[in-house]
Amino acid sequence: MIGTSYLNDRRKAILKAVVEEYILNGQPIGSEELLRKYSLGCSSATIRAELAALEEMDYLSHPHTSAGRVPTEQGYRIYVDHLLTLSPVSFQEEEKISQVLNRQAQDLRNILAEACRLVAAISTYTSLALAPQANQQVMRHIHFVPVSAKQALVILVTSLKVIQDQFLEVSVEVSEEDLEYLSHYLSRRLLGKTPWQCLQELPVIREEQPARLVSLLNQLSTVLHNVFLYEQSERLIVEGAENLLLASDFRNSFTQRRLADALDRRFLLQDVLDRHLTSRNLQIFIGQENEVVEMHDLTLLAMPFEASRYAYGALGLLGPMRMDYAKGIRLLACVTGVLERALSQEA
Amino acid sequence: MIGTSYLNDRRKAILKAVVEEYILNGQPIGSEELLRKYSLGCSSATIRAELAALEEMDYLSHPHTSAGRVPTEQGYRIYVDHLLTLSPVSFQEEEKISQVLNRQAQDLRNILAEACRLVAAISTYTSLALAPQANQQVMRHIHFVPVSAKQALVILVTSLKVIQDQFLEVSVEVSEEDLEYLSHYLSRRLLGKTPWQCLQELPVIREEQPARLVSLLNQLSTVLHNVFLYEQSERLIVEGAENLLLASDFRNSFTQRRLADALDRRFLLQDVLDRHLTSRNLQIFIGQENEVVEMHDLTLLAMPFEASRYAYGALGLLGPMRMDYAKGIRLLACVTGVLERALSQEA
DNA sequence: GGTTGGCACTCTCATCTGGAGTGTGCCAAC
DNA sequence: GTTGGCACACTCCAGATGAGAGTGCCAACC
Known part of the structure; x- marks a missing residue:
């Protein structure tokens, strides 16, 4: 028998055959079966010797004496690294x-x-x-939409094509014009920024705005948190x-x-x-x-x-x-x- | 033994006990076990007789001779209809x-x-x-939002709190004012209508609008179809x-x-x-x-x-x-x- | 030296068997 | 109508047996 720890071409062919057979059927493969299904150019006794060598190298293992061979993790590793032939995607x-x-x-x-x-x-x-x-995206769009007297919808769109929309509660003092104004104002201040930067910016903006818009800005803050939350739970x-x-x-x-x-x-x-x-x-x-x-x-x-x-x-x-x-x-x-x-x- | 097809109180108690035991443990229940765990006021022999009667009535069955009893579908039926005691939700x-x-x-x-x-x-x-x-809801809100030179977002909100938003492709001819105008126009025409009614209405609207908006209206039609599609696939x-x-x-x-x-x-x-x-x-x-x-x-x-x-x-x-x-x-x-x-x- | 056929060996797996355990159904007595 | 006693039926587990599969080893061969 040739040296016990060298992976020559025949051994590669046998290892490949064992892995692919096993992927196909999930059954341990014996020397006779390999002989029958693959043209390896030698007898089952030789295959047995090679299988033993591959086992020595830790590429194959033996569920029990009279079972065929099964790939080990190292066997799969060699397979994907060196033996696997990939056809290009059509x-x-x-x-x-x-x-x-x-x-x-x-x-x-x-x-x-x-x-x-x-x-x-x-x-x-x-x-x-x-x-x-979430922070690998920047705000592309921010818009408030009045839905009813008590509710508005905020819509955020980011550079990653993430759409985040959520209902907000609106107090009676907030007019449609306010929402319109806020849409434009926040666009100017937040677009191009990451969700995190937006969150940093919001307290500053809140200071500059009339009191009746504070609740809305707070809720927006929650929505931005949700963009992170989505990161945590639904990424x-x-x-x-x-x-x-x-x-x-x-x-x-x-x-x-x-x-x-x-x-x-x-x-x-x-x-x-x-x-x-x-x-x-x-x-x-x-x-x-x-x-x-x-x-x-x-x-x-x-x-x-x-x-x-x-x-x-x-x-x-x-x-x-x-x-x-x-x-x-x-x-x-x-x-x-x-x-x-x-x-x-x-x- | 008393009449074989009558569900008296003791039989009810036994049936209830068997069902609840089986729900708890998933094991067939024997007469001795019932005697031990439940105070039924009689001996195991009597319980056996009653079990036999309940089996006769098709409320219990017997996996094999020397196994205990298991409820049949009819047994569960009697249980949920007459024997189950529900505590109110706290x-x-x-x-x-x-x-x-x-x-x-x-x-x-x-x-x-x-x-x-x-x-x-x-x-x-x-x-x-x-x-x-989908048709049990009506349109509550419809809004087009410009996102970029080539894309807009359409947002639909219905009475069922369904938010449907989708990117639309916009040709260069369509201005932000067009989107604004269309938002208002479609709101007037479609709000309060079911998605189905909206779909009926769209071809009519399309006729009334300038050619550059036709593509947008067609895409809206697709979005409305999606409201139905959601019904089919994600309801x-x-x-x-x-x-x-x-x-x-x-x-x-x-x-x-x-x-x-x-x-x-x-x-x-x-x-x-x-x-x-x-x-x-x-x-x-x-x-x-x-x-x-x-x-x-x-x-x-x-x-x-x-x-x-x-x-x-x-x-x-x-x-x-x-x-x-x-x-x-x-x-x-x-x-x-x-x-x-x-x-x-x-x- | 590498390769080959032959063969004893080992281990699994399916099948079978016997014994313990469990719960019933029946019966005679209450 | 109820009860204790007891034979019976059946499952389930453990151990035994035999067939089958695949190996490892060896002596012979190229």
């Missing part, structure tokens, strides 16, 4: 996804939610979408959790429950995605590479996208370690591509 | 729920989504929320599906998958809830009483609520047949109460 695919996402001009949250649903549905795994941070969208929970790989009820709880703790996932947003490339976390304990037997694909200049979000795909990497990566590449184009069409 | 409960729901003045969809999440979380089952039909909100899917009662993977699919087919559930909205009271569908085959071993509680005059929505709770009926009914009553009050606070 124009038709991208066109189809583009159609679904652009069915109607939408604001950021709707687009992201739609993208997330799409990825979950196509992949049959769980999809995550992380919106850019992350999760779709298709049931796909993962019902996946045959995790029939253990304890694991299922734990995973369901983990997916509910948005902050956790949000944090993880955020921290890896610094890289501008696809990132892959296999098994224990995931910081979140509950995801230790899952793989997370995370693909950042540029929602607008310097504002990055991410689209993620969470599936079993034996997920179809090629398909998943293509899908994410395709959808983030469409997303970037849809979001960059700024007015 | 002020504190209602106050607490009210606080969560009214954290911020919100539009209908957010309130409903929040209510749905709340019910799912408290009940640990699956919660459904059905918004009133029903489902939360906590994973609670039901992971419930220990349904560990069968086939059933889980089927249920997950059924919960995804919103139209189906929407239809069911809609059809029973004519009744203005709580409705209970136990097992096969559900029209949807996938829900044949579940119970659906459906509680209608009045979102505004003549506009009814519903809040539903979907759980195992052995759900805690008392708790579920209280919860729905409480949340719909809060909802009605929150939504009736019209400006």
